[in-house]
Amino acid sequence: MIxxxxxxxxxRIGVLYIVTAFGFMVLAGLMAEGIRTELAQPGLQLVDPNTxxxxxxxxxxxMMLFFAGPLAIGFANYLVPLQVGAAxxxxxxxxxxxxxxxxxxxxxxxxxxxxxSGAAAVGWTAYAPLSELPYAPAPGMDLWIAGVVLxxxxxxxxxxxxxxxxxxxxxxxxxMFRLPLFTWSMLVTAVLILVAFPSVTAAGAMLFIDRxxxxxxxxxxxxxxxxxxxxxxxxxxxxxxxxxxxPYFGIVSEVVPVFSRKxxxxxxxxxxxxxxxxxxxxxxxxxxxxTTGVVFLPFFSLLSLFIAVPTxxxxxxxxxxxxxxxxxxxxxxxxxxxxxxxFTIGGITGVMVASPPIDFQAQDTYFVVAHLHNVLIGGTVFxxxxxxxxxxxxxxxxxxxxxxxxxxxxxxxxxxxxxxxxQYELGVLGMPRRVADYAPTAGWTExxxxxxxxxxxxxxxxxxxxxxxxxxxxxxxTAEPDPWGGNSLEWAADSPPKRHNFDWLPPIRSExxxxxxxxxxxxxxxxxxxxxxxxxxxxxxxxxxxxxEAGPA
Amino acid sequence: MAVAAGAAGALAVLLAGCLPQPASTQGASxxxxxxxxxxxxxxxxxxxWGLATWALIRYRRRGDELPTQVRGNVPIEAIxxxxxxxxxxxxxxxTLGSLQVVDANDPSAVQLDVTAFRWGWQVTYPSNGRTVSxxxxxxxxxxxxxxxxxxxxxxxxxxNHAFFVPAFxxxxxxxxxxxxxxxxxxxxxxxxxxxxxEYCGIGHDAMPFTIVAVSGSTFDAWLATGHLxxxxxxxx
Numbered sequence: 110m111i112x113x114x115x116x117x118x119x120x121r122i123g124v125l126y127i128v129t130a131f132g133f134m135v136l137a138g139l140m141a142e143g144i145r146t147e148l149a150q151p152g153l154q155l156v157d158p159n160t161x162x163x164x165x166x167x168x169x170x171x172m173m174l175f176f177a178g179p180l181a182i183g184f185a186n187y188l189v190p191l192q193v194g195a196a197x198x199x200x201x202x203x204x205x206x207x208x209x210x211x212x213x214x215x216x217x218x219x220x221x222x223x224x225x226s227g228a229a230a231v232g233w234t235a236y237a238p239l240s241e242l243p244y245a246p247a248p249g250m251d252l253w254i255a256g257v258v259l260x261x262x263x264x265x266x267x268x269x270x271x272x273x274x275x276x277x278x279x280x281x282x283x284x285m286f287r288l289p290l291f292t293w294s295m296l297v298t299a300v301l302i303l304v305a306f307p308s309v310t311a312a313g314a315m316l317f318i319d320r321x322x323x324x325x326x327x328x329x330x331x332x333x334x335x336x337x338x339x340x341x342x343x344x345x346x347x348x349x350x351x352x353x354x355x356p357y358f359g360i361v362s363e364v365v366p367v368f369s370r371k372x373x374x375x376x377x378x379x380x381x382x383x384x385x386x387x388x389x390x391x392x393x394x395x396x397x398x399x400t401t402g403v404v405f406l407p408f409f410s411l412l413s414l415f416i417a418v419p420t421x422x423x424x425x426x427x428x429x430x431x432x433x434x435x436x437x438x439x440x441x442x443x444x445x446x447x448x449x450x451x452f453t454i455g456g457i458t459g460v461m462v463a464s465p466p467i468d469f470q471a472q473d474t475y476f477v478v479a480h481l482h483n484v485l486i487g488g489t490v491f492x493x494x495x496x497x498x499x500x501x502x503x504x505x506x507x508x509x510x511x512x513x514x515x516x517x518x519x520x521x522x523x524x525x526x527x528x529x530x531x532q533y534e535l536g537v538l539g540m541p542r543r544v545a546d547y548a549p550t551a552g553w554t555e556x557x558x559x560x561x562x563x564x565x566x567x568x569x570x571x572x573x574x575x576x577x578x579x580x581x582x583x584x585x586x587t588a589e590p591d592p593w594g595g596n597s598l599e600w601a602a603d604s605p606p607k608r609h610n611f612d613w614l615p616p617i618r619s620e621x622x623x624x625x626x627x628x629x630x631x632x633x634x635x636x637x638x639x640x641x642x643x644x645x646x647x648x649x650x651x652x653x654x655x656x657x658e659a660g661p662a
Numbered sequence: 663m664a665v666a667a668g669a670a671g672a673l674a675v676l677l678a679g680c681l682p683q684p685a686s687t688q689g690a691s692x693x694x695x696x697x698x699x700x701x702x703x704x705x706x707x708x709x710x711w712g713l714a715t716w717a718l719i720r721y722r723r724r725g726d727e728l729p730t731q732v733r734g735n736v737p738i739e740a741i742x743x744x745x746x747x748x749x750x751x752x753x754x755x756x757t758l759g760s761l762q763v764v765d766a767n768d769p770s771a772v773q774l775d776v777t778a779f780r781w782g783w784q785v786t787y788p789s790n791g792r793t794v795s796x797x798x799x800x801x802x803x804x805x806x807x808x809x810x811x812x813x814x815x816x817x818x819x820x821x822n823h824a825f826f827v828p829a830f831x832x833x834x835x836x837x838x839x840x841x842x843x844x845x846x847x848x849x850x851x852x853x854x855x856x857x858x859x860e861y862c863g864i865g866h867d868a869m870p871f872t873i874v875a876v877s878g879s880t881f882d883a884w885l886a887t888g889h890l891x892x893x894x895x896x897x898x
Binding site for chain 1: 680681682691692695696699700702703706707710711713714717718721722723724725727728729730731732733734735738739742743746747750753754756757758760761764820821822824826828829831832833834835837838839840842843844857858859860861862863864865866867868870
């Protein structure tokens with residue numbers, strides 16, 4: 110226990126992050142079940158409107174800031190030092206501080222439920238002036254601000270740590286263009302966090318000054334500007350949605366090559382598309398503000414539409430990696446395939462709401478609710494589960510049961526479709542988001558009922574996952590260092606790795622050092638020199654094949 | 663996957679078929695833009711799902727032989743970079759065209775000043791000062807003519823709200839300290855329900871209103887007398 114409380118080892122901190130993030134996910138998921146139960150039928154049956162507002166506020170805040178982001182940070186803590194061939198992060202104690210800031214930030218926000226007036230109830234976007242003192246007098250609002258500021262600092266400190274680690278702690282031979290895609294995605298994400306998080310951290314501090322220290326940044330009644338909050342929030346908030354997606358794209362880019370037994374198709378294109386998405390994501394924040402009438406619509410619309418291009422490159426390159434491969438449908442691979450199918454729909458509806466006239470209809474309706482859950486569940490969560498099933502043997506030395514894993518996967522694919530496809534339609538019909546109730550005459554009852562049943566399927570779908578984890582942890586560790594036939598350096602370490610990670614490293618001559626070493630061992634010689642990803646279009650001869658020529662025609 | 667495929671097909675049909683019948687000319691422009699985007703989305707989905715499904719069926723592991731280690735293919739990657747780029751530029755052009763319709767101004771439009779508050783709407787017709795408003799939990803009927811352009815100026819007395827009429831496929835925020843406005847043509851007489859779309863507190867879901875579109879002469883008579891000919895007084 111003391112060992113965990115005082116841990117500075119990146120692997121322990123990584124596990125702390127991952128377990129804590131899933132803890133917040135279960136809590137926020139239960140809140141979602143409460144929301145869906147209330148909406149199953151017209152009329153207020155379960156909660157009053159204020160409690161309902163607390164549920165959707167804390168659900169969104171926890172899922173975005175305390176699950177989706179920190180789960181990625183957890184994987185990155187565990188994997189980045191391993192993937193670059195280092196013994197630990199550059200600043201292990203700073204790393205521990207980041208974790209504790211994150212944990213207590215979340216606990217402080219949730220503690221709002223213990224106050225007599227409840228937790229924050231203004232939506233996770235906390236639009237001013239609704240979040241100002243006259244409209245949100247409850248201390249739960251201040252606890253929300255404190256938690257957001259703490260997790261903001263946690264993200265900023267953690268990002269510095271990742272950037273330094275990736276630049277300065279790479280093993281000999283690990284050039285930038287030999288880094289695994291997950292590590293690349295964390296580097297890009299860390300830069301995005303450094304740009305985005307100061308904005309929300311400052312906005313939180315400014316809101317607190319407004320509320321308690323006589324400020325008037327966001328209060329138009331005293332000369333402030335309500336729109337300023339939206340700019341500051343979304344200048345963080347839109348990069349944030351890429352902060353919680355790019356690392357997960359990195360996970361998919363690790364899993365798909367391993368279970369296709371091919372290198373990642375277009376390695377450099379995948380890196381450049383990451384950088385392009387990150388760059389564009391800093392210029393699209395006001396597409397959340399199309400209906401305010403105070404932003405220049407064509408600029409933010411065009412940049413938002415452009416993001417479809419690098420995102421499309423990623424999806425096509427994953428399919429091209431599978432093309433003419435040797436595909437094994439393991440549970441991690443199933444999650445990635447599910448992502449390719451489901452995330453595509455979320456991307457397309459994202460293109461739709463990037464067009465201001467369509468957004469005039471869809472903004473603040475269930476269409477947007479469906480879209481954001483489409484990308485966050487069909488992208489972030491599916492890839493997060495892929496990562497858990499993929500690296501669980503590395504982290505614990507044990508395997509998650511395949512049959513329970515497939516059940517978990519199937520119930521989430523079906524549950525996702527049942528929950529969110531009806532919400533797209535509800536949005537088109539005009540059901541606003543964040544309503545606790547709706548009229549029986551609105552014509553929304555059946556679709557809401559189907560959506561709630563889907564949420565039940567999603568909730569029950571977590572049970573086989575939790576069962577698989579419990580069963581696995583009760584068994585003895587049996588995993589070899591490289592149970593899947595992996596590519597990157599973590600598969601050269603023991604499962605679980607030693608305190609200092611590596612006793613030896615294979616030669617690093619491509620982005621797949623462990624693959625190269627395995628191939629060399631099979632051939633009884635040194636791995637073949639093949640450049641560091643520059644031989645695009647070239648092909649390495651496969652054993653037993655006379656014609657190495659290939660392309661995903 | 664069959665479930666997901668069925669769901670997506672159903673989604674496309676539902677979205678295209680169940681768009682509300684647009685009650686405004688601006689809404690008709692938005693609806694046709696919606697349909698173009700949905701059609702494009704169905705094509706993209708068919709391509710991605712088709713390729714992925716083919717790869718899954720055709721390239722399942724059949725033996726221990728290592729597949730050819732292809733690392734990339736510049737011409738093919740250029741195709742799936744440039745084609746989407748051209749496609750989104752096309753969508754952007756259509757977006758600009760629709761924006762011109764939605765944002766067009768007519769100086770002779772009938773003026774309405776709408777003030778949102780927690781939790782209701784107050785509507786003033788500046789031409790003669792007539793004012794109608796709703797009480798919390800109640801609705802207000804906003805009478806507009808079918809033969810003239812209408813300009814609605816929005817403001818808020820407290821927090822952010824949004825003026826949303828699903829049948830117009832349109833909403834605009836009402837922001838304290840930042841007046842906004844939009845214009846609309848409602849060619850057909852009828853009653854169109856509306857609501858607040860921006861979360862504004864516990865009464866957010868209880869500030870309905872209706873747009874009551876009537877002929878120009880009926881509107882003029884209503885504006886002068888406050889009585890709606892033939893239909894009785896609008897509900898308070």
